[in-house]
Amino acid sequence: MRHLLERGEVEPGDTLVDSSSGMYAQALALACHRYGLNCHIVGSTTVDHALRIQLEILGATLEQVRSSNDLRLDQNLRVQRISQLLQENPSYHWMQQYHDSIHYLGYSDIADLINKEVPDVPLTLVGAVGTGASTGAIATYLRESGRALRLVGVQPFGSVTFGAEHVADPDMIIAGIGSSIPFRNVRHDLYDRIHWLNFDYAMSGAVHLLRASGIFAGLSSGAAYLATLSELERDSSRTYVFLAADTGHRYVESAYARHAHAVNLESLRAHEVGTQAGLEPPWSSMDWPPPAHASQSTTARPLPPSGAFHSSHP
Structure with a gap:
């Protein structure tokens, strides 16, 4: 979050959006609350009442996809909903916890x-x-x-x-x-x-x-x-x-x-x-x-330079 603010990719008052099954939602809501950003979570069915109350207190908004016992369907539904939100609100910043190395x-x-x-x-x-x-x-x-x-x-x-x-x-x-x-x-x-x-x-x-x-x-x-x-x-x-x-x-x-x-x-x-x-x-x-x-490298690659971190729309 600090990195995004320092680079000017987000500013106080902007809305950050992402999908989460629980802990990431809490972390993102806490960070957004600290830095004056809005937070919208597309939540898994595993988001419980206790977490929903915490998100409300922190000012985050939550919508949950329909109930499913199929993990693949649950994750796909959340990603599809994120895409819809970004089309409807192009100013939203998608954090891409599944894909962006900034995390x-x-x-x-x-x-x-x-x-x-x-x-x-x-x-x-x-x-x-x-x-x-x-x-x-x-x-x-x-x-x-x-x-x-x-x-x-x-x-x-x-x-x-x-x-x-x-x-x-x-x-x-x-x-x-x-x-x-x-x-x-x-x-x-x-x-x-x-x-x-x-x-x-x-x-x-x-x-x-x-x-x-x-x-x-x-x-x-x-x-x-x-x-x-x-x-x-x-x-x-x-x-x-x-x-x-x-x-x-x-x-x-x-x-x-x-x-x-x-x-x-x-x-x-x-x-x-x-x-x-x-x-x-x-x-x-x-x-x-x-x-x-076994022929592939197993040596840890260094993290990309700071300029290589980005969050983009799908």
Whole structure:
């Protein structure tokens, strides 16, 4: 937001619009409120009452697409609505959280915090891939600072981002962790390993995280926690940082209410695969890139220069 204001791409009083399943909507509304901008959110069906009230208090407007249990349909409907809004209101600024690399800029402070708080030792960062702007950006800044870093991404089955669209999980709609449509700001070459987890395992991880630490976090955090334990078992010589992106409040009915069915984590193991063809629920993991893509560069590219960041209409 600061970058856009400094470059004059938006000005106080302008309206910023984007699609969101929850946490991004809150963040955008907070930033717009701070800098005197209007905010309009095209929301997922997962936006709950508590978040709607917060958006109202912050002055943001929200419209939700029609209810759907199909993640692909939900995301497509939101993108279609954004296109309609931009045609009707050409002065609106579309933030493009799925596609614009400008969102990487927002995580430099998090990387700085990790550098300050975590000793300079071999480090593994674990977190949901989503748009790539969180894990990908933090990893990029840490590597630029000279850190010896491995990046482990977490995905749901059914996500196209790392080629799991052929494996379904009927219970899994973990908003923000994966995607049924291509996200252009995911930089695959930043990642060293990928974990795919189903709903039950992510829920079990979240329940265990609460019991072990008192941290009441969302499903993606439970999945990242479980993946981190698995990576720690593989290599205990490294220090691990995992990202807990949101709280568990909006998952109370859909996930935490099932806590009696949570599985003991000590009995859970990932199914190690060599290619996406071998992926299978409830949990699979794989080194990245797979052998078929091993010739491609896996070196983290530097972030584009500031002038390369832009948000444009579709």
